[in-house]
Amino acid sequence: MRRTITGFSNPTVKSLRALRDKKHRRREGKFLAEGLRLLTDARESGRLPEMLVMADERDDHPLLSALIDDVEAAGGEIVETAPDILSKITGKDNPQAVIGVFEEFDTALAQIDRSAAPIWLVAQALRDPGNLGTMLRTGDAVGAGGLILIDDCADPFSAEAVRASMGAVFTQRIAQAPWDAFIAWLRTGEQAQLVAASLRDAVPYRGAAYRAPCFILVGNESRGLPEEYEASCDLRVTMPMRGRADSLNAAVAAAVLSYEVLATLES
Amino acid sequence: MRRTITGFSNPTVKSLRALRDKKHRRREGKFLAEGLRLLTDARESGRLPEMLVMADERDDHPLLSALIDDVEAAGGEIVETAPDILSKITGKDNPQAVIGVFEEFDTALAQIDRSAAPIWLVAQALRDPGNLGTMLRTGDAVGAGGLILIDDCADPFSAEAVRASMGAVFTQRIAQAPWDAFIAWLRTGEQAQLVAASLRDAVPYRGAAYRAPCFILVGNESRGLPEEYEASCDLRVTMPMRGRADSLNAAVAAAVLSYEVLATLES
Known part of the structure; x- marks a missing residue:
């Protein structure tokens, strides 16, 4: 599923930002991994994010395309947003950023x-x-x-x-x-x-x-x-x-x- | 030499804060080391700070007294200041903080x-x-x-x-x-x-x-x-x-x- 977020006040933006906080991560049972390299490592290890967030204006990259395909095929969500909203989520000024939202693993x-x-x-x-x-x-x-x-x-x-x-x-x-x-x-x-x-x-x-x-x-x-x-x-x-x-x-x-x-x- | 700093706008406060920045460190040829343990390591290695900065309200500690004595004996400066000014310098809320200002070593x-x-x-x-x-x-x-x-x-x-x-x-x-x-x-x-x-x-x-x-x-x-x-x-x-x-x-x-x-x- 693909969707586009256009507003800073979108609840998904708020919830992604909150995942930087441990208490919130614990409550949601989710965590963030950022960067194409890390997300590709995850994918090659058989771990796919349930949501992938990236800027709508971005450069193409074959590894990113492969990641998007796999996440979509697994029923995950692809979220595109404006570079400034992405910066708000990541806390960094990098329009090439890609973020994955993962379910925390069972640590028993x-x-x-x-x-x-x-x-x-x-x-x-x-x-x-x-x-x-x-x-x-x-x-x-x-x-x-x-x-x-x-x-x-x-x-x-x-x-x-x-x-x-x-x-x-x-x-x-x-x-x-x-x-x-x-x-x-x-x-x-x-x-x-x-x-x-x-x-x-x-x-x-x-x-x-x-x-x-x-x-x-x-x-x-x-x-x-x-x-x-x-x-x-x-x-x-x-x-x-x-x-x-x-x-x-x-x-x-x-x-x-x-x-x-x-x-x-x-x- | 001992002196007390009472104002946030004191030039020493400004200059100490600036030492967190690399460009300023390079220009001044000085750097900061924080914490009694680190400063004691320095002292035991024969390196004394040219200036020691601490809060005027602080707990006594034999290692701190030894450090103060040695710095004074070597002609260094002991600066006491209010806890809130110290926090401004260190960027941390720790009234027990002790900071030493050292000359950078020759790295040829x-x-x-x-x-x-x-x-x-x-x-x-x-x-x-x-x-x-x-x-x-x-x-x-x-x-x-x-x-x-x-x-x-x-x-x-x-x-x-x-x-x-x-x-x-x-x-x-x-x-x-x-x-x-x-x-x-x-x-x-x-x-x-x-x-x-x-x-x-x-x-x-x-x-x-x-x-x-x-x-x-x-x-x-x-x-x-x-x-x-x-x-x-x-x-x-x-x-x-x-x-x-x-x-x-x-x-x-x-x-x-x-x-x-x-x-x-x-x-």
């Missing part, structure tokens, strides 16, 4: 099949949506199955997380759970290994005895992991710190550790 | 002593100040000597880069140079190895023949490295990509590679 732990991948990333109280998106991107790169968000993390469906994920938000499984529920789930069924990046009672990350499915846990950007969480892990590993600082950026720590685990599991 | 290549460290990071046209700060932080962690910024990079003295560096902006050497000048400098004097994270004509990053001083080069976030830059490298290495994407976040790629180089050089 039960959606995770741990045998589907050798590596899973787990973030606890990670507050920076950019870090969260970067972890999704790294997860894709190391062949992880997905990212499990423990306690009060940033929203994986925020614009910043979606952007930083470079499309991995559409390919990585995402689950959200409180710590207790996560541990109960992890310790049931096929044996899994929980590995923490830690400074306490830890062995060198290089050459540690990783085994699949390996769940790599990183903590909050400033506080790290609670001590009792670390105590529940099967393995605590530490990276060399040759300088003044005693920690790495959380997404960096997850990546260095993930690549080490990948190398061990594939050797 | 000639300042770099390559024999001082086994690893150096090099970023080409890196546009995200958060990535740049994260690379500084990683550099500190792996015992790198510093970060060399090639072509048109984000400003290492921007608030976001300084914050993401977690103090490493004060401990890592920072140099800026166009590519030709960098290569001419690199190929003169003690032999150095230039390693690019690359997809073209590359060997696996794991087990590659790294040697010190090793210069690790990563490219722009969306375009990567120009082909002719890669061709000038002594070694092109690639990380496994098991998913859909063909690249990592630039700061993540730098970190994974840095830790591999560190492990090789120390083994």
